[in-house]
Amino acid sequence: MDNKIFKEKINQAIEILKEKNIDMWITFVRESSIIHDPAMDMVVGTNSTWQAAFIINKDGDTTAIVGDMEEENFVSAGLYKNVIGYLKSIKEPFIQYLQDKDPKSIAINYSKNSVLADGLSYGLYQILIEHFDGTGYAERLISSEDIISALRGRKSAAELKIMKEAVEETLKIFDEATLYIKPGVSEIEVADLVKKIAEEKGFELAWEDTHCPAVFAGPNPAGPHSGPTEKVIQKGTLVNMDFGIKYKGYCSDLQRTWYVLNDGEDKAPEPAQKGFDIIHDAIQKVADSIKPGVKGVDMDSIARNYITANGYPEYPHGLGHQVGRVVHDGGAGLFPDWDKYGNLPFIELEESQVFTIEPRLPVEGFGVSTLEEEVYITKDGCEFISEPQSELILIKT
């Protein structure tokens, strides 16, 4: 991410603090190359070895308090108006700064709901509380989850442009995979080809290379998030791939489904075609309903109910998640009301967020039908970032 986007994000954070009436937001870190608060990737960009506080205020002031051996790094990055260095302990300049500002509310990075707002480790939290001992500021601490959710979710024009390019580049790689998918080729061979193309183009993978891409050939495949196996593609079966890249600091995440024609076939048999159509239509139904103000849990229900009403089992995961600097980004998600998703299914969606929509269903005897598209929430609806897959891709053999 270049400095321009960091500056844009810091200014956006100031606006969000005003909107939510929070006086101060502190990203407090140490050895951040080892335990990395993801907030740093939005508003800091440079790791810190020693305890450091990156402070953004509702009044527009921004201050970094860092170990003095790294002061020059943060001065030259030029993102914070004030950079204060310390030698032995951060406590004195930190508390002095707080007392000068006397914030009524101080957001720090912990959250039960959102991992992206949960970058403060528990031991470091205890240290922060010790620094604040006797000052009364510990009682003013709140979670930064609303700030970070808005900051990560609301994509600027510059961010959206990059994310569209990331999707376009990813779909080109899917097109190359289409030429390679044929009977006798294994899941691992398809995955290796895709990884090789991505590497040649200089793209990082959006998630771990053990299952990026994930490739699923034919009936009874391994579950989602499983890595590719030695299983070989066969005629008369469905093949799917889940794949994304990291492009200029932003991720893509897409799935496509192919059908490998059997001898004598010129189209997919009815069960495979129907499995594809139901997934395609489920996505369109969600796209027709999604807009600012709706809740993810209701979007998940639209797809989940449509699939089960058509006689298929429900998918064993959420319908979709936000995408951004990381592949599972943001706060609100298109999730069912399951304990592991916390409050994320119930947060209202906002304009400028990017979501995946990725339902799945098994087609008995053929494999799995899955599609994953990305949509961008507009003022009153959504736009597809990815050109949706409208037809089952047929592999002729």
Added chain:
Amino acid sequence: MDNKIFKEKINQAIEILKEKNIDMWITFVRESSIIHDPAMDMVVGTNSTWQAAFIINKDGDTTAIVGDMEEENFVSAGLYKNVIGYLKSIKEPFIQYLQDKDPKSIAINYSKNSVLADGLSYGLYQILIEHFDGTGYAERLISSEDIISALRGRKSAAELKIMKEAVEETLKIFDEATLYIKPGVSEIEVADLVKKIAEEKGFELAWEDTHCPAVFAGPNPAGPHSGPTEKVIQKGTLVNMDFGIKYKGYCSDLQRTWYVLNDGEDKAPEPAQKGFDIIHDAIQKVADSIKPGVKGVDMDSIARNYITANGYPEYPHGLGHQVGRVVHDGGAGLFPDWDKYGNLPFIELEESQVFTIEPRLPVEGFGVSTLEEEVYITKDGCEFISEPQSELILIKT
């Protein structure tokens, strides 16, 4: 890190639990590719999307409780004897498991002292406490810092072998840099050459590429941890480099000092030579004293006092740190009694730990003299892993 070393480390963890009489150690994570508990790099190795508990017991049992979509990944990794998958919430199988074992002490990953034992984020800690609500287990929680410190610090023969190779490969790159260092070449040019060599050899850098390597030319250089600048190497000055690689999952971290001869010189002038000798001798004095049972703060004092007794200012950082999977590794360090180092200066050193020794001093008008060696703590002393730099390297022009 290959599976063999993970297995070795899990077995070592069981022995450490016996030694310290701790019944159970839980590494509790979620979305671990986003917020990454460094304990995972010792005893897990595979990221988890959903809440997951990796449990090692004093009785030798090992169990992973993971989201069911990723169950196969952990079964195939083969590190944990039992792998339990869940769909909607980890709570039920997790509490069931605890009740079966009924541990009297449960270590989790939080630590004020050691960032490497502080992988549990504060929001996730709150979730853990909620899961434990009504069970009484929250009262049995302790910090895993002693376990992790021992586990990371005590290098096995296999780990030590890799770390020696990492140092050898790093010193070869330093030798190549020696051929390139000459008047008129900038700090950035030296750094770029070193990065290019490392990349061609397929090595990752041990820390961020903004200051790996850090190169310092002549008087009044930027501070340690600063990146290289456009400053050009001049005759009659000292040049230093701080550089390390990541090799087979383990880091190296070394510094060397060169003197660029002035016209007519065939050796360094007395002030530059003395600056080098004092640093060299300071390291040797520490190496003569370091052994199991001593405290880092006393090792730091040996070097710090020797340098100041010779009329130089004290170095603005600790004398040395442990090295391992990450470049600043382990718990105990050779640190002064400064607030930011917590209790780490006061932990007794143990056999099989690897430390850097890296004092520095400024030489008025010439630049900075720094050396950084790595030593391995033996039963009654230490061995240098790096062949110590015994002479100032002279650059003829």
